[in-house]
Amino acid sequence: MADPILKVEDLTKSFGGVVATDQFFFDIHQGEIHAIIGPNGAGKTTLLAQVSGMLKPDSGRILFDGQDITGLSAAERSHLGLARSFQITSVFRHFSALQNVALAIQAHQGHSFRFWKPAAKDSSLTEPAMEILSDLGLADRANILADNLSHGEKRQLEVAMALATDPKLLLLDEPTAGMGAEDSARIREFLGGLKGRHSMLLIEHDMDTVFSLADRVTVLVYGRGIATGTPEEVRGNAEVRAAYLGEDDAAHA
Amino acid sequence: MELTRLKSWLLAIGFVVLVAVPPLVTALDETFYITLISRVMIFAIAALSLDIILGFGGMISFGHAAYLGLGSYAVGILAFHEITNGWLQLFVAIGGSAVVAFIIGAICLRTSGIYFIMITLAMTQLLFFIGISLETYGGDDGLPTDRSEFAAFIDLGNEWILFYLILGFLVLCMYISWRLINSRFGMVIRGCHENEARMQAIGFPTYRYKLLAFVISGSMCGIAGFLLANLTEFVTPEFMHWFRSGEIMIMVLVGGMGTLFGPVVGAFAFLLFEEIISGFTENWPVIFGPLLVLLVLFAKQGVWGLLPKSKAGDG
Numbered sequence A: 001m002a003d004p005i006l007k008v009e010d011l012t013k014s015f016g017g018v019v020a021t022d023q024f025f026f027d028i029h030q031g032e033i034h035a036i037i038g039p040n041g042a043g044k045t046t047l048l049a050q051v052s053g054m055l056k057p058d059s060g061r062i063l064f065d066g067q068d069i070t071g072l073s074a075a076e077r078s079h080l081g082l083a084r085s086f087q088i089t090s091v092f093r094h095f096s097a098l099q100n101v102a103l104a105i106q107a108h109q110g111h112s113f114r115f116w117k118p119a120a121k122d123s124s125l126t127e128p129a130m131e132i133l134s135d136l137g138l139a140d141r142a143n144i145l146a147d148n149l150s151h152g153e154k155r156q157l158e159v160a161m162a163l164a165t166d167p168k169l170l171l172l173d174e175p176t177a178g179m180g181a182e183d184s185a186r187i188r189e190f191l192g193g194l195k196g197r198h199s200m201l202l203i204e205h206d207m208d209t210v211f212s213l214a215d216r217v218t219v220l221v222y223g224r225g226i227a228t229g230t231p232e233e234v235r236g237n238a239e240v241r242a243a244y245l246g247e248d249d250a251a252h253a
Numbered sequence B: 001m002e003l004t005r006l007k008s009w010l011l012a013i014g015f016v017v018l019v020a021v022p023p024l025v026t027a028l029d030e031t032f033y034i035t036l037i038s039r040v041m042i043f044a045i046a047a048l049s050l051d052i053i054l055g056f057g058g059m060i061s062f063g064h065a066a067y068l069g070l071g072s073y074a075v076g077i078l079a080f081h082e083i084t085n086g087w088l089q090l091f092v093a094i095g096g097s098a099v100v101a102f103i104i105g106a107i108c109l110r111t112s113g114i115y116f117i118m119i120t121l122a123m124t125q126l127l128f129f130i131g132i133s134l135e136t137y138g139g140d141d142g143l144p145t146d147r148s149e150f151a152a153f154i155d156l157g158n159e160w161i162l163f164y165l166i167l168g169f170l171v172l173c174m175y176i177s178w179r180l181i182n183s184r185f186g187m188v189i190r191g192c193h194e195n196e197a198r199m200q201a202i203g204f205p206t207y208r209y210k211l212l213a214f215v216i217s218g219s220m221c222g223i224a225g226f227l228l229a230n231l232t233e234f235v236t237p238e239f240m241h242w243f244r245s246g247e248i249m250i251m252v253l254v255g256g257m258g259t260l261f262g263p264v265v266g267a268f269a270f271l272l273f274e275e276i277i278s279g280f281t282e283n284w285p286v287i288f289g290p291l292l293v294l295l296v297l298f299a300k301q302g303v304w305g306l307l308p309k310s311k312a313g314d315g
Helices: A044-052 A074-080 A097-106 A123-135 A151-164 A181-194 A207-213 A231-236 A238-252 B005-027 B032-056 B065-080 B086-108 B114-133 B159-182 B184-201 B206-232 B242-255 B262-277 B284-298
Strands: A006-015 A018-028 A033-037 A059-064 A082-085 A169-173 A199-203 A216-221 A224-229
Touching (some): A018 A044, A018 A199, A018 A224, A033 A044, A033 A207, A044 A082, A044 A199, A074 A082, A074 B184, A097 A123, A097 B184, A123 A151, A151 A169, A181 A199, A181 A207, A199 A207, A207 A231, A216 A231, A216 A238, A224 A231, A224 A238, A231 A238, B005 B032, B032 B065, B032 B159, B032 B184, B032 B206, B032 B242, B032 B262, B065 B086, B065 B114, B065 B206, B065 B242, B086 B114, B086 B206, B114 B242, B159 B184, B184 B206, B242 B262, B262 B284
Parallel strands (some): A033 A199, A033 A216, A082 A169, A169 A199
Antiparallel strands (some): A006 A018, A006 A059, A216 A224
C-alpha cells in the first residue's frame, strides 16, 4: 500500500496546564476522507492548526507525503499541497469573491514580486478563479465584496480558496458551520464530488456530513484519539457512545 | 482598485491648477505661494509613501520622518563635501533610505500592533539623535546647503523649475504607487493587511513582501527628503523629529487611509489649513485638533473617502 498522505506521530501540544493534543497518532490514506469528531474543546482545531503549520507542536512529528514537515511554515506547507479552510470564516472581506480566489491562485504561480501589471486584468489569475467559483455555484457572485456575501456563500468561498491552491490534502475545519440545511447539503454534495481527487481531513459537527462523506472517522476526546474506524464501527463503539454520541443524543432528547 | 469618473476628473483638475500656480501667483505678485505649494507637494509625496504601508499594508509606521531626514541629509552631506550632482544626490537619497528602511523594517516587522508602532518611533528617534550628534554637519543647528545641480536646463535656483520638478516627482510617485497597488505585489500587501494568517495559509511567505513594501515606501519618502532639502536649502534633525512623523500620519488620516490619492489631498488640506489659520492665531492646533477628531469619528476614510466609491469598493 502507498504511503499515507498524512501521518501524525505522537503529537503533543499543551497550553499551560491544558493538554490540547495528547500523544496523538493519526493517518490519512491517499484519496481518503478522514473525519475527526469530538465534543467541543476536544482539540480538533488545535490539531488542525498544527497540521497546517500555524501552531508548533511541543513534540511529535507530522509527515506529509512521506516528508517530515514538522518544522515548515504554513506557507511552505501550502506549496507542498496542504490547504486549509477555516472554521471561523477567514476570507479577505474587502476583496471581491473573485479576488479572494485569484489571490490563492497567485500564491501558487511563483513569486509575487511583480509590480507593474494590474492583477485584476491578469487572465491567468481571473480565469481559473472564475472556474472554481463556478464549480461552487458562486459565479454570479464573483464581483461582490466578500463582506457582502451571505454566511453560506462565505463558507463556500472558504472552500473555494482552499481548492484554488490545488492541494493534495484539504484540511476542512467545519465547512458547514452555521449553514442552513440546504447550503450544508450543497457543500456536502460538492465535497463528495471531490472524493478521489483530493484527500481530506474533515473536522465536522454535523453528523450527516460526517457519516455520508467519511471513509474513516477518528474520535478525539481531550486531545486523545479514542477510536478510529469506519463510520459504522465508530457508531457502534461503546466508548465513543459514552464519550460523545450518547452525550449528543442526550442533549437532543 | 479603480477610480470613479468623479475622482479622475478631480485629479485632472487638480493637476491643471497646480501647473497654473507659478504663472498665476507671479502675475498676482504673490510668489511666496510657489514655495508654499512646493512644500505641500513634497509632504504629499511623503504622505503618499506612508499610505502604501499604512493604508494598504496595515503597517502603522510612526517613524516615517526618518526617510524625510535621510533624503535631505543625502543632499546636505554630499553638498558639504562639494558633491552637488543632483542625480548622485538623488541616488544616495533613495538608496540610503532603502538601506535604512530595510534594516528598520527587518527588525520592526518581527513585531506587530502597538509594538510595531513603538519600535518604528524609537528607531526614528535614534536617527534624530544621531543627526543632533553630527557636529560636523551642524548637529542641532542644522546645515545650510546648496541646491542640487542637474544638467544646465534644470536650474533649481529658479523657483519655477524647482516647483515643476517637485510636481513631476509627485505625479511620478502617484503613478508608480497606482501601478504598485494594483499589481500582484500590491494584492499581496493588501491581503496581508486584511488577514495575514490566511495569506500564509494560502502559501504566501508574508514577511518578505511586507519588508519590501516597507523599503519601497521608505525610498519614496527619501525622494521627498531630497526635494525638501532643495526647497529649504537647509537640513536639520528636526526633519526626523517624531512630531514630523505624526504630521505625515495626520495627512494620511485627513486625506483617507488606504485611498492612495487621499493622502495627497490630506497634505494640501493639513498644510494649507495650518498656513491660513496660523495667520489668525498661533494656537492653530486648538482648532485643528477637534476637527481631526470629528473627521476620524465620522469619516474614517478621510476627505477623499467621502467621495463616492467605484463598484469594486475602493479607489
